[in-house]
Amino acid sequence: MNVVPSQNLPSTSIADGEEAIRFILETAREAGATSADALYVSGTEEAVGVRKGEIEKVQAAQSRGIGIRVFAGTRQSSVATHDLSPDHLRTLVARAVAMAQHTADDPYAGLPDRILPPAMDPSKLFPEETHLPSRDELLERALATEKAALSFDARITNSEGAECSRAHSHIVFGNSLGFLHGYRKSSYALSCSVIATSEDQMERDYWYVTGPLWEKTADTEAVGRKAASRTVSRLGARRIKTGTYPVIFDPETARSLIGHFAGAVSGSALYRNATYLKGREGTPVMNAGMTLREDPFISGAPGSRPFDGEGLPTRKKTLVDKGVLQTFLFDTYSARKLGRQSTANAVRSLGDGPGVGISNLIVDPGTSTLEELMKKAGKGLLVTELIGFGVSTVTGDYSRGAFGYWFEDGAILHPVSEITLAGTLDEIYKNIVDRGSDLEIRSSISSPSLLVEGLRIAGE
Amino acid sequence: MPDIVRFFEDRVERSTESLQSALAHVALPSTVDDADLYFEHTVREHYSVEDGMVKKAGQDVSQGVGARIVSGERTGFAFTEEFSPRQIAQALESARRIAQGPGTGRSLAISRPGRPERDLYPVTDLAFDRPVPEKIGILETIDRLCRQESSKVVQVMASLAFEDKTIQIVRSDGQVVVDRIPLTRLNVSVIAQDGANRQTGSFGWGGRTAFSGIISPDRLAHACREAVRQALVNLSAHACPSGTMDVVLGPGWPGILLHEAIGHGLEGDFNRKGTSAFSGRIGQRVASPLCTIVDDGTLPGRRGSLNVDDEGTPTQRTVLIENGILRGYLQDRQNARLMGTRSTGNGRRESYAHPVMPRMTNTVMLPGESDPAEVLASLDRGIYAVNFGGGQVDITSGKFVFSMSEAYYVEKGKILHPIKGATLIGNGPDVLTKVRMVGTDMSLDTGVGTCGKDGQSVPVGVGLPTIRVDGLTVGGTT
Numbered sequence: 001m002n003v004v005p006s007q008n009l010p011s012t013s014i015a016d017g018e019e020a021i022r023f024i025l026e027t028a029r030e031a032g033a034t035s036a037d038a039l040y041v042s043g044t045e046e047a048v049g050v051r052k053g054e055i056e057k058v059q060a061a062q063s064r065g066i067g068i069r070v071f072a073g074t075r076q077s078s079v080a081t082h083d084l085s086p087d088h089l090r091t092l093v094a095r096a097v098a099m100a101q102h103t104a105d106d107p108y109a110g111l112p113d114r115i116l117p118p119a120m121d122p123s124k125l126f127p128e129e130t131h132l133p134s135r136d137e138l139l140e141r142a143l144a145t146e147k148a149a150l151s152f153d154a155r156i157t158n159s160e161g162a163e164c165s166r167a168h169s170h171i172v173f174g175n176s177l178g179f180l181h182g183y184r185k186s187s188y189a190l191s192c193s194v195i196a197t198s199e200d201q202m203e204r205d206y207w208y209v210t211g212p213l214w215e216k217t218a219d220t221e222a223v224g225r226k227a228a229s230r231t232v233s234r235l236g237a238r239r240i241k242t243g244t245y246p247v248i249f250d251p252e253t254a255r256s257l258i259g260h261f262a263g264a265v266s267g268s269a270l271y272r273n274a275t276y277l278k279g280r281e282g283t284p285v286m287n288a289g290m291t292l293r294e295d296p297f298i299s300g301a302p303g304s305r306p307f308d309g310e311g312l313p314t315r316k317k318t319l320v321d322k323g324v325l326q327t328f329l330f331d332t333y334s335a336r337k338l339g340r341q342s343t344a345n346a347v348r349s350l351g352d353g354p355g356v357g358i359s360n361l362i363v364d365p366g367t368s369t370l371e372e373l374m375k376k377a378g379k380g381l382l383v384t385e386l387i388g389f390g391v392s393t394v395t396g397d398y399s400r401g402a403f404g405y406w407f408e409d410g411a412i413l414h415p416v417s418e419i420t421l422a423g424t425l426d427e428i429y430k431n432i433v434d435r436g437s438d439l440e441i442r443s444s445i446s447s448p449s450l451l452v453e454g455l456r457i458a459g460e
Numbered sequence: 461m462p463d464i465v466r467f468f469e470d471r472v473e474r475s476t477e478s479l480q481s482a483l484a485h486v487a488l489p490s491t492v493d494d495a496d497l498y499f500e501h502t503v504r505e506h507y508s509v510e511d512g513m514v515k516k517a518g519q520d521v522s523q524g525v526g527a528r529i530v531s532g533e534r535t536g537f538a539f540t541e542e543f544s545p546r547q548i549a550q551a552l553e554s555a556r557r558i559a560q561g562p563g564t565g566r567s568l569a570i571s572r573p574g575r576p577e578r579d580l581y582p583v584t585d586l587a588f589d590r591p592v593p594e595k596i597g598i599l600e601t602i603d604r605l606c607r608q609e610s611s612k613v614v615q616v617m618a619s620l621a622f623e624d625k626t627i628q629i630v631r632s633d634g635q636v637v638v639d640r641i642p643l644t645r646l647n648v649s650v651i652a653q654d655g656a657n658r659q660t661g662s663f664g665w666g667g668r669t670a671f672s673g674i675i676s677p678d679r680l681a682h683a684c685r686e687a688v689r690q691a692l693v694n695l696s697a698h699a700c701p702s703g704t705m706d707v708v709l710g711p712g713w714p715g716i717l718l719h720e721a722i723g724h725g726l727e728g729d730f731n732r733k734g735t736s737a738f739s740g741r742i743g744q745r746v747a748s749p750l751c752t753i754v755d756d757g758t759l760p761g762r763r764g765s766l767n768v769d770d771e772g773t774p775t776q777r778t779v780l781i782e783n784g785i786l787r788g789y790l791q792d793r794q795n796a797r798l799m800g801t802r803s804t805g806n807g808r809r810e811s812y813a814h815p816v817m818p819r820m821t822n823t824v825m826l827p828g829e830s831d832p833a834e835v836l837a838s839l840d841r842g843i844y845a846v847n848f849g850g851g852q853v854d855i856t857s858g859k860f861v862f863s864m865s866e867a868y869y870v871e872k873g874k875i876l877h878p879i880k881g882a883t884l885i886g887n888g889p890d891v892l893t894k895v896r897m898v899g900t901d902m903s904l905d906t907g908v909g910t911c912g913k914d915g916q917s918v919p920v921g922v923g924l925p926t927i928r929v930d931g932l933t934v935g936g937t938t
Contacts, residue, residue: 051533051733060538060554061813078518082541088521095519102592104513135557158734195735195856202737204856237857239933242703272510273615273651273658351504351520388861389850390883390935394651394660399700399883399935401852401861418859420883420935422702458702458885458935 014084017042017064017172017182024068025176027090031097033070035111037175037310039348040066040182044168048138050146051161055139067350068093072100074109080350108336111310115179118306119313120297122183126212127300129186133214138164141190141220148224149194153232158195160204162224164217165189173348179311187302190217192227196235203234205385210442212300230384233405237415239459240406246380247421247455248373248407251438253383254447258292258363260425262445264393265319266356267334267345276396276426277325285325286429289366292320294329294345296359303359303444309348314359317343323430331356363447366435373436373451375410381457382407383421396425402457419459428452464640465573468499468628471543480570482545486552487563488632494530494793495556495568495632497548498770500625500812505588508619509599517592524812527551530794531559537815566632573628573636576767576774580760583642585670587622595620598675602684606650609688612695614658615651622671629772637772643667643763643919644674645907648683652691661691662865666907666919669761690847690866693878698869700882700936701843707884707932708836708870710846713905715922717929718753718823720851720860721888722746724913726780726788728795728806728818730855737858737889738786746786747892750828753781755790757805757821763907764822764921771807771816778804780823781892792818810916817913824923828898832926835897837873843934844868844875845884858888883935891929899926 014020017040028036042064049057067080070093077099079092146162165188172182191208207227209216217223249257269275277285286292296305296314308314310332318326330338331346331354347357374382383404390399399422405412436449472479488495501523508516525548529536536558540547552568587595599618606616623643630636645666652659663686665674709717722738730736738746747753757775759765766775771793779787791799792807795818808819836844844867851862863883868875904923911920 054533055558056533057535057537057815058555058558059536059815060551063539063541063813065541076515078516079520080518081521083521083523092519092521099517099519099592102596103517104515106513106515109515160733160735202735202856204735204854234857272617273653276658352518353516387852387854387859388863388883388885389852390861390863390881392660392881394658395880397880399863399881399937401859401883401885401935403854403859417857418885418887418933420702420861420885420933422700422882422935422937424937456702456937458704458933460704 017170018180020066020084021172021174021180024089024093025174027093028070031094033097034073035071035176036069037111038066038068039350040172041350042170046135047163047165048135048142049161049163050142052159056161065350068096069353070096070100071110072097074106075100075103076109077103078353108333111175111177112312112332115177115311116313118181119315120306122181122306125183125304125306126185129213131214133166141217144220145190145192145224148221149192149228152225152228155196155198155232155235156194156228157197160193162192173311175311181307183306186212188214188217190223192224194228194231196231198235201235203231205230205234234415237417239418240416241460242458244454244456246377247452248377248382249450250382250384251440251447251449253386254450255443255445256386258447259445260391260393262358262361265328267328267330268356269393270328271334271337274394281325283325284323286320286323287432288323289435290320290323290432291364293318293362294358295362298360298441301360301441305359308344309346309354312342312344314344329356361445365437365439365448367437368434370436370449371410373434373449374407376434377451379408381416398423398425398428419457422456464626464638467626472545479545479548482549483568486549486556486567488566489559489561490564491531491561492529492559493797496528497568497630498526498812499628500524502623502625504621504623506619506621507595507599509603510617512603514596514599525551526812527555528815529555529559533798534558535815539813568630568632569634570630571634571636573638576639578767580758580765580767581642581668583640585672586624587644587671588624590671601680602648605681605684606688609685610652610692612652612654613650613688614653618648621645631772635772637768639767648687650687650691652695654695657695659691659694661687661694663687664906664908666763667761668765693866697878697880699938700879701938702934702936704931705934706839706842706930708839708844708928709924711901711903711924711926714845714848715905715924716848716851716862718825719820719922720853720862721886721891723820723823724853725855725858725888726790728789728791728799731789732795732799736855741786744786745784746889747781747784748895749784750898751781751784751892751895752826754779755820755823759822762822762921763909763919769805769807770809773803773805773807775805775821790818790820792816808918810918814916819918820911820920822921825925827900827902827925830897830899832899832901835899835926835928838897838928839870839873841871844870853888860888861885885933885935894930895927896930897928901925
C-alpha cells in the first residue's frame with residue numbers, strides 16, 4: 001500500500017473517485033447522453049520554502065475535481081468542476097447534454113471501439129512509499145539545501161530560497177463502456193535558487209531533484225552545491241560574435257529541444273495540417289544516430305501510466321529509429337479521422353477532452369562524456385538555459401534566447417549571455433551528430449547532452 | 461442576476477455552524493501582520509472550431525477559499541474547495557502555523573461586504589445568458605470568413621471563452637470586499653499554405669466588457685481579415701537576419717517589450733529581496749528621457765483592469781518611469797509593508813488555490829511627439845516589428861526575449877520585404893536607454909495577454925506607441 005493522507009472530505013460531497021464516476025455516468029445516461037466518460041483527480045500537496053535561513057512559506061493543498069465528456073450520438077461537449085455535491089453534478093451533466101445537442105455532428109467523435117484492461121497492475125507503477133515526511137522534515141531539508149548553497153562561495157550574495165515539497169495524486173477514469181480503473185502517483189521535489197554578484201553583474205541559477213520517493217531528496221548538500229556552482233559559473237558572462245557554431249545542448253536544454261518534436265509528431269497536429277512533419281513517416285527526420293522511445297512503464301517516472309486518457313492500455317514504442325520516423329502519435333479521434341489506430345497516446349486534463357501527448361519519452365544515450373563532446377566539436381557553445389517562445393511546430397522555425405558557455409578544445413573558457421540560437425527543427429535534429437552518456441530520467445522527456453553542428457547564433 | 465453581496469453567504473450558510481463561530485476558534489498570534497480569506501466562484505464557458513466544425517463546447521466551475529497568514533517575510537497558505545465553515549477554519553488553522561507565538565484572541569471577523577467604489581466593468585450583458593447556438597454561430601462565421609479571405613487558408617482554429625468570476629475578500633483589518641469580474645476572449649488562428657510552404661497567422665480580442673461589445677460583426681470581420689493577412693504575409697517572408705540591429709516597434713501589443721524588459725523587474729517582491737536588476741535604483745535614470753511608463757489597473761473594460769486587486773486594494777495608475785527616471789515599484793500589501801510603503805493595488809493571484817504576488821495590470825508607455833511615419837523613415841537599416849508572440853525575462857540578470865510574429869526588413873526608411881518570425885533579446889536595465897524616438901500613436905493591445913509568474917497565470921494588458929530602439933539582438937538565421 002502507498003502511504004497517502006486521508007482526504008477528510010465532508011459528507012455532502014461524493015468522496016470516492018470511483019463512486020463519483022459511477023454516479024456521473026449513470027446521471028449522464030438518465031439525462032439522455034448516448035455515451036460518456038469521466039476523469040477524477042484528487043491530490044494533496046505540501047510545500048515548505050525557506051529563504052536566508054528562515055522559513056518563508058508553507059503551503060498546503062487538498063484538491064479534487066472531475067472532468068466529464070458526454071456524447072449525443074457523435075456530438076459532444078465537456079464540463080468540469082471541483083464541486084462534487086450530487087445536486088451540482090446533476091445540473092452540470094444536464095448542462096453538458098444540452099450543449100452537446102448544438103455542437104457539430106462529427107462522425108469521428110466518440111469513445112474507443114472497445115475496452116481493454118490496463119497494460120499493467122496500476123499498483124506496480126509507482127514504488128511503495130515507506131515514509132511520509134512531516135512539515136518539519138520538509139523544512140529541515142529545505143534549510144540544509146539553502147545552507148549548502150549559501151556557504152559554497154563568497155560570491156553567493158543573495159538567495160531566492162530553497163523549497164521542499166511532496167505531492168500525491170489519485171487518478172480514476174471511467175467510461176460508459178464499463179471501463180473503471182485508477183492509479184496513484186507521488187512526487188517529491190527539492191529545489192534551490194541563489195544569486196551571485198561580482199562588480200556590477202548579478203546572476204541567478206538553480207538546481208533541483210525530483211522523484212517518486214522521499215529518499216530522492218536526501219542529498220541536500222549536492223542540490224545546494226550544484227545550484228551555487230551553476231550560479232557562480234555564470235559570472236563574467238559576455239556575448240559572442242554573431243556566427244554559425246557547433247552547439248551542445250545539456251540534458252536540461254536537450255529535453256526542451258526534444259519536447260518540440262513530441263508536439264510535432266502529434267496526430268492532432270497532423271490532421272490539422274499543423275506540423276512540419278506531415279508526410280514524413282518512414283523517412284529520416286533526425287540524424288541516423290538518434291533513437292527515441294516512449295516508455296509508459298518506467299517505475300515512478302512522471303509520465304508513467306497503465307492506461308491513457310481514454311482508458312486504452314498504454315504500450316512501449318519506438319518513435320524514431322536510427323533517425324527514421326516510425327509513427328505519429330494518435331488518440332482515438334485523430335486515429336479515426338486519418339484512418340489509423342490509436343497508439344494509446346490520449347492525454348486528458350479536467351477542463352478539456354482528450355488530446356494527444358506522450359507518457360515518458362527517452363533519447364537513447366551515446367557513449368561520450370561532456371568533455372569528449374566538447375573536444376569533438378572543437379570550438380562552440382554549451383547551452384544550459386533557453387528562454388522565450390520562438391518555436392513553431394507548424395513551420396519548424398526555431399529561434400530562442402540562450403545562456404551558456406563558450407568552449408574550446410574540450411574546456412570551458414567563459415560564460416555567454418544575451419544571444420539567440422536559430423534554425424529549423426528539421427535541420428537541428430538532422431545535425432545532432434553525437435550524444436552524451438549523461439542520460440538521467442527526471443522528467444517525462446529525458447535526453448542526454450546533444451551535439452548539434454552548425455547552428456546560427458546572434459550576438460555582437 | 462444573483463446579489464453578489466450575499467453570494468458567498470448563501471453558499472456557506474448551507475451548513476449549520478456559522479462561519480463566524482468557526483473562525484473565532486482560530487486565534488491569530490500577535491506576530492501576524494495580515495490575514496485574509498479569499499472566496500472565489502468562477503464559471504468558464506468555452507467553444508472552439510477547427511476543421512470547419514464546432515466540435516468542442518464546455519463549461520468549467522471552479523470554486524474554493526484560500527486562507528493566508530502573513531507574518532513579516534513569512535506566508536502561510538492553504539485552501540479548501542468546500543464552502544463549509546469547518547473546512548475554511550481548518551485551512552486558516554493550517555496557514556496560521558507559519559506565525560510564531562500564542563494566539564491573542566484576535567480572529568478574522570465576517571462583516572457585511574462592501575462593493576468597490578467604482579465599476580470598471582459593469583456586468584450587463586453576460587455571455588452565459590446567450591443561447592448556445594448563437595455562440596456556436598459566431599465560430600462558424602469566423603471559419604467561413606477566414607476561408608473566404610483566401611483560398612490559401614487550409615485550416616481555421618478559433619476559440620471563444622467567457623469567464624464570470626465572483627470573489628469576496630475577508631481581511632483581518634475588518635474590511636470585506638466583493639467583486640464580480642467578467643472576462644471574454646476570442647482567438648482566431650489560421651494556417652495558409654502555398655505549395656510546401658505553410659505559415660500561421662492569428663488575431664485575438666479580449667476584455668472585461670459586455671458580450672455585445674466584444675463580439676460585434678465588425679470585430680469578427682476584422683479579426684478574420686487580420687489573421688489571414690498575417691499568414692499570407694508570412695508566406696512571402698524571407699529568412700530573418702541575425703545580429704545586433706536597430707528596430708522600430710509598431711504600436712499596441714509590441715508593448716510586451718515593457719512587460720518583459722522592465723515590468724517584472726519592478727515587482728515589489730524581487731526588489732524587497734534585492735534579486736532584481738532594478739533593485740535599489742529608484743531615482744536613477746533607466747530609460748531615455750522620451751520614456752514615461754505607467755502601470756494602470758483603472759482602464760475601463762481592459763483585460764488587465766480590476767476594481768480592486770486580490771487583496772481588496774483599489775487598483776491605481778502607478779508611474780514606474782517618468783521621463784526616463786525610475787519612480788516606483790509595483791506592490792502588494794506584504795512587500796509594501798516590508799519596504800515601508802503602500803500597496804499600489806498590484807496584489808494578484810490566479811485563483812483561490814494560489815498565493816498573492818505583486819503583478820502587473822496594464823503596462824503602458826505614454827505617447828511621445830514623433831510622427832509614427834517619421835519614426836519608420838528614420839531607420840537606415842533594420843527591422844520593423846508589428847506583431848509578437850510571447851516573451852520571457854530573467855529578472856536577476858535583466859536579460860529578456862520577445863518573439864516577432866510579423867516583421868519587415870527596412871532599408872533607408874523603406875519596407876523591403878517581410879521576414880520570418882524570430883526572437884529578439886536585450887538587457888532590461890539598458891534597453892530603454894536606447895529608445896531614440898517615441899511616436900504619438902500610443903495604442904493598447906487588443907486584450908490578448910496572459911502573464912505567467914511562479915506557475916500562476918493572470919490576464920494583463922500592454923500599450924505602446926511606435927518607438928525606435930537601437931541595438932537589439934535579432935535571432936534570425938542568416
